[in-house]
Amino acid sequence: MKTELFVSSKIPDNIAKTAFHALERLGFEVEKLERNEYHKFEFTGDKKFFERKISKVDILVNANKHSFSFSFKDEGTISVLVQDLGQDTVLLKSLRNLGFNNIRSVEKGTLWTMYGINKQEAERITKELLMNPNYQKWKFYG
Helix, strand or coil: CEEEEEEEECCCCHHHHHHHHHHHHCCCCCCEEEEEEEEEEEECCCHHHHHHHHCCCCCCCCCCCEEEECCCCCCCEEEEEEEECCCHHHHHHHHHHCCCCCEEEEEEEEEEEEECCCHHHHHHHHHHHHCCCCCEEEEEEC
16 A cells, blocks of 8 residues: 655744745745645555554654645645655664554655746756755656
């Protein structure tokens, strides 16, 4: 089975705000910029049970400051997934140490959602500001 977990901040996201204002200063006309932490799990067992358990893991979702969802609406937006190279094994090991031995693989990253631009502009924004090609990769999400 597979599932995706999207984690957003309940409080104002200063990282997204700073990136948005940097884009304005660089001359990009983005209406809005949002950021979610992204996790994709491949696992064995019951999906609903797994989702209920994984959403309570503090290293993924802090109930005091995060909201989470297992679905993502990207209507009228462009979303870009930025991922660090080679970091997924660290998270997988941590989750297994917490008793999640049924996880086969995990991916994590930052999902940036941009409003009011096209794919070409989103690609340029991603390469110029939202990722570092020395240790990260990116792809369009959705």
